[in-house]
Amino acid sequence: MLELSGLFAFIGLTSFGGGITAYIRRLVVTQKKWLTDEEFLPGLGLVQLLPGANVVGLAVYIGNHLKGPLGSVVALGSLLVPPFISTCALGFLYFHAGKTADTKALLAGITAVACGLMASMVFEAGEKAIKGFFDVVLILITFALVRFLHLSVPIVILIVAPLAIWWHRPRSSKDSGSTNSSAS
Amino acid sequence: MNNTLLQIAILFCTLSLSAFGGGKVVLPTMHHDAVQTRPDYSFNNHQWMDDADFVNLFSISMAAPGPSMMVVTLVGLKACLPYGTAVAILGALVATLAMFVPSSFLVYFAGKWWDSWEESPWRHSIMDAIMPISTGLILAATWIIAKTSIHSVPTAIMGVVALLLMLFTKINPVLMMGVAGAISWVFLR
Numbered sequence: 001m002l003e004l005s006g007l008f009a010f011i012g013l014t015s016f017g018g019g020i021t022a023y024i025r026r027l028v029v030t031q032k033k034w035l036t037d038e039e040f041l042p043g044l045g046l047v048q049l050l051p052g053a054n055v056v057g058l059a060v061y062i063g064n065h066l067k068g069p070l071g072s073v074v075a076l077g078s079l080l081v082p083p084f085i086s087t088c089a090l091g092f093l094y095f096h097a098g099k100t101a102d103t104k105a106l107l108a109g110i111t112a113v114a115c116g117l118m119a120s121m122v123f124e125a126g127e128k129a130i131k132g133f134f135d136v137v138l139i140l141i142t143f144a145l146v147r148f149l150h151l152s153v154p155i156v157i158l159i160v161a162p163l164a165i166w167w168h169r170p171r172s173s174k175d176s177g178s179t180n181s182s183a184s
Numbered sequence: 185m186n187n188t189l190l191q192i193a194i195l196f197c198t199l200s201l202s203a204f205g206g207g208k209v210v211l212p213t214m215h216h217d218a219v220q221t222r223p224d225y226s227f228n229n230h231q232w233m234d235d236a237d238f239v240n241l242f243s244i245s246m247a248a249p250g251p252s253m254m255v256v257t258l259v260g261l262k263a264c265l266p267y268g269t270a271v272a273i274l275g276a277l278v279a280t281l282a283m284f285v286p287s288s289f290l291v292y293f294a295g296k297w298w299d300s301w302e303e304s305p306w307r308h309s310i311m312d313a314i315m316p317i318s319t320g321l322i323l324a325a326t327w328i329i330a331k332t333s334i335h336s337v338p339t340a341i342m343g344v345v346a347l348l349l350m351l352f353t354k355i356n357p358v359l360m361m362g363v364a365g366a367i368s369w370v371f372l373r
Contacts (some may be wrong), residue, residue: 013249046298049311051203052287053251060291069292076288080280081280083250088276091261093271098240107240109342109368113361114243116327116346121208122353125322126274129315134336142320143327146212150227153213153321154202160320166314170305172202 001067001074007032008059008078013086020055024062034066055079138164185267189278191230192260196282199256203287205318207253211242211325218259232263237330247361256283338372 021044029040041077042064047057056079063075097103129135138160144155195217199210216266219238233241241262245255260279265272301307334340342364349355 012251015249015251024317026198042298045307046295048289049293049307049314050287051201051288052284052291053203053253055251056253056284057291060288061295064295065294068304070291072288080250080284081368083248084276084280087245087248087250087254087257088273090242090248091258091273091276094240094244094258095262096266102369104277105217106365107243107373108333108339109233109242109364109366110247110361110366111239111329112339112342112348113357113364114239114246114367115326115329115333115344116360117246117350117357118208118322118329118345119347120350122319122323122326123347125205125315129319131312135316139284139320139323142317143323146324147327150216151255151335152216153210154198156321157202157204157317160317161313164317165309168309168312170309 003032004063004071005074005078006065009082011055011059012079012081012083016056021058023056024058024157028062035062039065042182105145134167138167185264188230188267189265189275192275192279193282195230196256196279197259197286200283200286201290203253203343204314205321207251207255207283207317208325209321211237211255212321212328214256214259215325215328230263231245232259235332237262239329242329243333243361253283253318254280256280270313338368 007027011027012019016148025040025044028034029037035043041157043058043061044054047054047061050057056076059075059079061073063071063073067069067074094103098107124137129139141163142156142160145151145159146153151159165176195214199213202213203210204326215238217228217230218232220234236260239249241258242255245258246252248254252296256279257276261272261276263279267275330343346357346360346364349360350357
């Protein structure tokens with residue numbers, strides 16, 4: 001249990017978003033051998049499907065797999081408590097010293113890079129998402145509903161998801177020759 | 185104060201259960217609800233901070249250790265800051281729990297009947313359906329960040345260089361932020 005806590009505290013403090021699931025797999029499956037790939041990959045599939053950060057979902061899934069509900073709580077707590085403390089500290093620092101010319105100049109560079117990182121995530125997500133012309137339409141509909149109609153994200157999901165799921169519904173081999181088939 | 189804490193809890197519980205594809209996708213709604221806007225968009229608008237604060241807090245959470253969703257911690261902290269340091273920490277705690285606990289419960293309970301569902305062809309349908317939606321939402325989030333962070337030729341160059349480095353190299357993004365921060369401190373002060 002202590003090891004579980006230690007590992008997720010380590011993951012929490014060394015993760016900066018992106019590529020983190022491969023990293024967890026290497027630690028938990030390849031190095032520690034706590035789970036086999038047959039146990040890990042269904043968990044990954046689950047957390048990718050459900051809302052929330054993948055790393056957080058994996059902590060809950062792996063914790064539960066190894067030690068039951070208490071394992072989930074320990075893994076989740078260990079993952080979040082150290083970054084929570086450091087993030088709060090940085091927050092207070094920002095609100096005390098964030099308005100000086102020095103910090104403003106420093107933050108100008110950091111926010112520009114943060115924007116570049118977000119843009120790179122659009123490309124990465126888009127590469128996986130676009131399997132046909134209609135996926136581009138879905139991306140643009142979603143973007144327009146948020147950007148121009150200022151709808152909230154839950155409402156946008158409720159509007160677009162039925163359309164998207166219908167489009168990507170499982171098709172029997174009989175259908176696959178129709179003009180609709182975008183999956184390839 | 186209690187009102188603000190309740191608003192934080194409601195906002196982030198809702199977003200926790202909507203974050204299909206990770207925390208980035210709910211950024212537009214977080215921005216809409218937390219940041220002062222023109223009066224015509226004031227529905228659910230709590231006016232906790234301005235655009236510059238929001239984008240700075242977002243960038244700090246990207247540069248700091250932890251999941252990038254830790255921006256919610258900072259939004260909660262800022263929302264309660266007017267009530268003093270102790271309440272600000274409480275606000276940060278409420279925001280963090282509200283963002284991470286509901287989705288974790290979902291993973292925990294869904295995991296129990298996941299095995300029977302794993303082979304279903306609908307699983308791939310839903311996955312394929314989620315991806316374009318989350319791409320569109322991340323695009324909308326990037327737009328919001330860009331509007332505030334890219335305000336001059338030097339910041340535009342740094343943003344584009346960061347994008348290209350992310351796409352074509354494996355340079356650590358935190359290192360990029362450090363270098364860009366140093367460059368802009370030297371030249372833009």
